[in-house]
Amino acid sequence: MRIGFDAKRYFLNKSGLGNYSRDLIRILETYYPQNEYIKYTPKFIGLGDDTVKTPSGILASTFPSLWRNKWIVSDLVKDQIDIYHGLSGEIPVGLDHTNIKSVVTIHDLIFLKLPHLYKPIDRAIYNKKFRYAVNHADKVVAISQQTKQDIVEYYNVEDGRIEVIYQGCHPAFKIPKSQEAKDQLRRQYNLPQNFILNVGSIEPRKNAFQIVKAIETLDIPLIVIGKETKYSDSIKKYIEERGLQGRIQLLQGFTMEELSTIYAMAEAFVYPSMYEGFGIPIIEALYSGTPVITTRSGVFPEAGGPSSLYVDPQNIEELRHAIEKVLQDSSLRQKMIHDALEYVQQFNDDKIAAQWNALYHTLS
Incomplete structure (x- = not known):
């Protein structure tokens, strides 16, 4: 043909x-x-x-x-x-x-x-x-x-x-990352030892602002990777007003190999988007062995499968609780990672x- x-x-x-x-x-x-x-x-x-x-x-x-x-x-x-x-x-x-x-x-x-x-x-x-x-x-x-x-x-x-x-998704996310590769990238971009991650254009529909508000009282840095828009300005203003500059980074410009390594370094991938056709970053996280927290309605359970945690993206307290749960419960984390790797094989x-x-x- x-x-x-x-x-x-x-x-x-x-x-x-x-x-x-x-x-x-x-x-x-x-x-x-x-x-x-x-x-x-x-x-x-x-x-x-x-x-x-x-x-x-x-x-x-x-x-x-x-x-x-x-x-x-x-x-x-x-x-x-x-x-x-x-x-x-x-x-x-x-x-x-x-x-x-x-x-x-x-x-x-x-x-x-x-x-x-x-x-x-x-x-x-x-x-x-x-x-x-x-x-x-x-x-x-x-x-x-x-x-x-x-x-x-x-x-x-x-x-x-x-x-x-x-x-x-890109094959880079399916390749296990060595500790040496993670450490090298951490030094190169001055990334924190532990952090939660969000990836996607920084725009209202993606809802990254909710993550910023949810982690304000938590002891965990946040890295948001994606193209910036006017919506980013309101996030940056909030970060400055609340003195969160040392805990929250808005980044972009990584290669696919670098991005896949950052996924593998994250403690959790948080994706409270309002609507997606599919949500490929969720699949990238599942392949990377990173626990996923995302929206409970729409396409998100279809992408995230039974191993992810689901929240109301507008409920900051619920989102904060889900992040705490993943960070504090090591047995839950391991089950999420194990089950996710099985589920994602269909992709x-x-x-x-x-x-x-x-x-x-x-x-x-």
């Missing part, structure tokens, strides 16, 4: 949808090399890779967004693509008028679930693109049961047209790759 991918995020996004795209194509190329995987992107910095396709001709090169959204169809036909996979909620207009089958991955519908977090124009654009994709793709794939339920609810898509295939690369290969074959 010749499978084409919307690879814009593969090349241009360093996290989130970019990680999803890179991990999926990586595992397919590893476990099913007999297929051909062609990456279509409006922009590519590199040379000599015949599996990467960019806009050709003056018009397409001048208007790469139009090429990606519509004009790319003629290139897909010319390249004899069998299946085109929109990795981030979009497929090109008019693809359904060709013999090329299509798949679209829907990660979340946050702009519909929490509309106040988005500008009206952004909501309108996302809604138009997603609605078109789920109604015209031959197969819709949700990254969780929660996202599948949202697609059915908001777009009235027939349940049988939607398949759930979970996402995995292994070979299993996810097999599901995707089987789905592609149903369309070929």
Whole structure:
């Protein structure tokens, strides 16, 4: 099979949808090399890779967004693509008028679930693109049961047209870390001996401010790793007002190998997010052998499994109590770590790759 991918995020996004795209194509190329995987992107910095396709001709090169959204169809036909996979909620207009089958991955519908977090124009654009994709793709794939339920609810898509295939994570998180590697990283970045961890963009939906408030009376440092937004300013102001500068660090810019080592160093991973399509940081923590505390509703129990502790993300006292429990009860910690490593095996690369290969074959 010749499978084409919307690879814009593969090349241009360093996290989130970019990680999803890179991990999926990586595992397919590893476990099913007999297929051909062609990456279509409006922009590519590199040379000599015949599996990467960019806009050709003056018009397409001048208007790469139009090429990606519509004009790319003629290139897909010319390249004899069998299946085109929109990795981030979009497929090109008019693809359904060709013999090329299509798949679209829907990660979340946050702009519909929490509309106040988005500008009206952004909501309108996302809604138009997603609605078109789920109604015209031959197969819709949700990254969780929660996202599948949202697609059915908001777009009235027939349940049988939607398949759930979970996402995995970077292999760095699955490699045990030596004490020497941890100590070296601790010295390099001046990290505390013991700490709890939160990873993700520092924005209102992720709710990191609640962790700051929850640990204010606890004797444990907090490290928050992620891209900063205006929301970060309110957190920094609170930290300064309460004299917490020595206990709370907001960091970013780590390599995947460094980040996976920090996960393995943490006493607990705390993730009181309000809503996610899946919550890949939870999976990263489970693979790292780090106990997880997260939100009890939505997708989070689906990602965290029976071994994690669940809280109301708006209840600071409940969150504080859960953190204390994990830090003080060593037998609970060991059980959480042991059970989590068993649960997370369902997200292994070979299993996810097999599901995707089987789905592609149903369309070929």
